[in-house]
Amino acid sequence: MVGKVFENGFALDLLPSTDDYHEGVIVENLEITAPMAPEVFGARLRASISEWKRKGKKGVWIKFPLELANLVESAIKEGFRYHHAEPSYLMMTYWIPQSPCMLPANASHRVRVGAIVLNDKREVLVVQEKSGILRGRGLWKIPTGMVDKDEDIEAAATREVKEETGIDTEFKDILLFRQSHKAFFDKSELFFLCILRPLSFDIQKQDLEIEAAQWLSLEEFAAQPFVQQNDLCECITDLCLARANHDYSRFVPVVTPARSIPDKGLQYVYLNAKTLLRGESF
Amino acid sequence: MVGKVFENGFALDLLPSTDDYHEGVIVENLEITAPMAPEVFGARLRASISEWKRKGKKGVWIKFPLELANLVESAIKEGFRYHHAEPSYLMMTYWIPQSPCMLPANASHRVRVGAIVLNDKREVLVVQEKSGILRGRGLWKIPTGMVDKDEDIEAAATREVKEETGIDTEFKDILLFRQSHKAFFDKSELFFLCILRPLSFDIQKQDLEIEAAQWLSLEEFAAQPFVQQNDLCECITDLCLARANHDYSRFVPVVTPARSIPDKGLQYVYLNAKTLLRGESF
Missing domain, CATH: 3.40.630.30 (Gcn5-related N-acetyltransferase (GNAT))
Known part of the structure; x- marks a missing residue:
C-alpha cells in the first residue's frame, strides 16, 4: 500500500x-x-x-x-x-487500538545441546573448556553448545562434538530436556541432552575453546565432585546407565514433510521411540 | 571500571x-x-x-x-x-580481536504449546479462532499459544486452556515436540504438544480471540479434512489414541532445585515417565 x-x-x-x-x-x-x-x-x-x-x-x-x-x-x-x-x-x-496489545512476543529461548557420546567400553567423550564459568577447575564435561540459527537439534549435537573433539558421530536420541529462565540476559533456555554413537575414536581437539579432551569411564565421570553436587549431571549419569541397560525409552526424531507449509521443507518431530517400534502412525 | x-x-x-x-x-x-x-x-x-x-x-x-x-x-x-x-x-x-567472533547468538526460538484436554468420554476440547491463518475455515483445533517470558511449558499449557475456554486443567505430560524454522520472521519454533486432564467442564469462551469452543469426539476431530492433510494433526490423534490405551510412554516434568545456580530457584527437567516409575534417580 x-x-x-x-x-x-x-x-x-x-x-x-x-x-x-x-x-x-x-x-x-x-x-x-x-x-x-x-x-x-x-x-x-x-x-x-x-x-x-x-x-x-x-x-x-x-x-x-x-x-x-x-x-x-x-x-x-x-x-x-x-x-x-x-x-x-x-x-x-x-x-494502534486501545485494547491490550496482542502482538506476539520476541523469541524467548535460546536452545543448547549437550552430547553424550558413549563408546562400547562404557566410556564417555569429555572435554575441559578454556573459557567460561567452569574453566580452570579441572572439570571433565560433555561437549555442549548453542543450536545455530535454523539448525536442527540433532545436527547441532553432531556438529558440536565434531568441532570440539574431531569425533564423527551418529545421533541416536534425546535423553531429556530442561527449561531454565534468566539463562542469558533476560532470556530462557531449553537444554536438550542427546545420546550419540561414535563413528570414529581418534580425538583431535579444537584449540580455540578446548583445553583437553579424552574418553573417560562413566564411573570416573560420575565421581567428579562437581557432578555429584549438580542434579542434572547426576541425572545424566543415572540415565546413561539406565540406557546402557536398554531400559530407558526415549524421544527420537522423525522427519516429516511439512505438507501444510509447502515452502518450509522437512521438519523434525520428536516422539517416543516405543510408538515407532510398534509401527504406529508415521 | x-x-x-x-x-x-x-x-x-x-x-x-x-x-x-x-x-x-x-x-x-x-x-x-x-x-x-x-x-x-x-x-x-x-x-x-x-x-x-x-x-x-x-x-x-x-x-x-x-x-x-x-x-x-x-x-x-x-x-x-x-x-x-x-x-x-x-x-x-x-x-575486538581479529579472530572469528565467538559471542553467543541471540535467542533463536520461540516456544509454543498445544494443549490436548481429553475428558473421560474421549472428547477433546477444541476451539475456532477469530484471527490468524486458520480463521473462517470452520476448523476445530486444540488451544495453542506462545510460552510467555519466564513461563514454564506446563504453566503455559494450563494458562492457554483457561484463557481460551475457561476450563481448569491439570498438566499431565508432553506427548511430543517439534522444531521448525522460519516460523516467525527469521526465528525458529519449538512446539510442545501437552496432555492435560480437565478439572472443570463448563466452557466459558474468551471473546477477543475465540469464535467458538466445544468438546468434540476424538473421531470427529480426526475426521476433519485439515487434520487428515496435516502430518502433525494426524500424529496427534494417533498418539492420543495410543495414550488412551495406556501404551505410550512420555516425557514428564520433574522439579529439581537448581543447586549449582543458587539464585535461580527451581527448574523443570523433562524425562521419561518409565524411569520415574521405577524410582530411579530423582
Whole structure:
C-alpha cells in the first residue's frame, strides 16, 4: 500500500506497507525508498498511523536496517517500541487500538545441546573448556553448545562434538530436556541432552575453546565432585546407565514433510521411540 | 571500571564497564551517567575500545535503553552491530580481536504449546479462532499459544486452556515436540504438544480471540479434512489414541532445585515417565 495524505497543504507519501494475517501492517524495504530526514520520516509515519487507524488496523511492524538507525528515535517519539533485533536490523512495533496489545512476543529461548557420546567400553567423550564459568577447575564435561540459527537439534549435537573433539558421530536420541529462565540476559533456555554413537575414536581437539579432551569411564565421570553436587549431571549419569541397560525409552526424531507449509521443507518431530517400534502412525 | 584517557589534550572519561566470564566487557546503566551528545559518546567509545583492546578484552556488550536511542548511530559507526532487543532496550555488540567472533547468538526460538484436554468420554476440547491463518475455515483445533517470558511449558499449557475456554486443567505430560524454522520472521519454533486432564467442564469462551469452543469426539476431530492433510494433526490423534490405551510412554516434568545456580530457584527437567516409575534417580 502506498498512498498520499496532505499535511499543512503538502502532499506526504504514506509509508509503503503490506497487510499481515492478523489485521496488522508490515513496513519493510524502507532502505530502497528515497533517503529520508528523521523529521520527514516522523511526519510520514504520523500520517500513515492515522490512515491505518482509519482502516481498523491493529499492530504495526517496521523493520529498520542498520543504515536507517537515524530514524529509530522518530519512531520512538511516535510510540513505537523495540520488538527484536538481529545483527543487521531492528524490528519495532506499535499497537494502534486501545485494547491490550496482542502482538506476539520476541523469541524467548535460546536452545543448547549437550552430547553424550558413549563408546562400547562404557566410556564417555569429555572435554575441559578454556573459557567460561567452569574453566580452570579441572572439570571433565560433555561437549555442549548453542543450536545455530535454523539448525536442527540433532545436527547441532553432531556438529558440536565434531568441532570440539574431531569425533564423527551418529545421533541416536534425546535423553531429556530442561527449561531454565534468566539463562542469558533476560532470556530462557531449553537444554536438550542427546545420546550419540561414535563413528570414529581418534580425538583431535579444537584449540580455540578446548583445553583437553579424552574418553573417560562413566564411573570416573560420575565421581567428579562437581557432578555429584549438580542434579542434572547426576541425572545424566543415572540415565546413561539406565540406557546402557536398554531400559530407558526415549524421544527420537522423525522427519516429516511439512505438507501444510509447502515452502518450509522437512521438519523434525520428536516422539517416543516405543510408538515407532510398534509401527504406529508415521 | 571507570578511567580517563586523553584525546587532543582533553581528558575523556572511559565508559563504565564490568568484566564478564568470557574475557569481555559489559557497558550498562549508561542512562544514569550524565547525558551525552552522540559525538561525545562516540569519542568516549573509541577511547574505551582502545583501552579494552590494550587489556586483551574480546567481546563488548552495550545496553541502550529506549531513551538513549540517539547514541545508537554512533555505536554503529564504531563497528557495533545489533545483538538483541526487548521493548525497552537494545543490546549491541562488538568483537575486538581479529579472530572469528565467538559471542553467543541471540535467542533463536520461540516456544509454543498445544494443549490436548481429553475428558473421560474421549472428547477433546477444541476451539475456532477469530484471527490468524486458520480463521473462517470452520476448523476445530486444540488451544495453542506462545510460552510467555519466564513461563514454564506446563504453566503455559494450563494458562492457554483457561484463557481460551475457561476450563481448569491439570498438566499431565508432553506427548511430543517439534522444531521448525522460519516460523516467525527469521526465528525458529519449538512446539510442545501437552496432555492435560480437565478439572472443570463448563466452557466459558474468551471473546477477543475465540469464535467458538466445544468438546468434540476424538473421531470427529480426526475426521476433519485439515487434520487428515496435516502430518502433525494426524500424529496427534494417533498418539492420543495410543495414550488412551495406556501404551505410550512420555516425557514428564520433574522439579529439581537448581543447586549449582543458587539464585535461580527451581527448574523443570523433562524425562521419561518409565524411569520415574521405577524410582530411579530423582
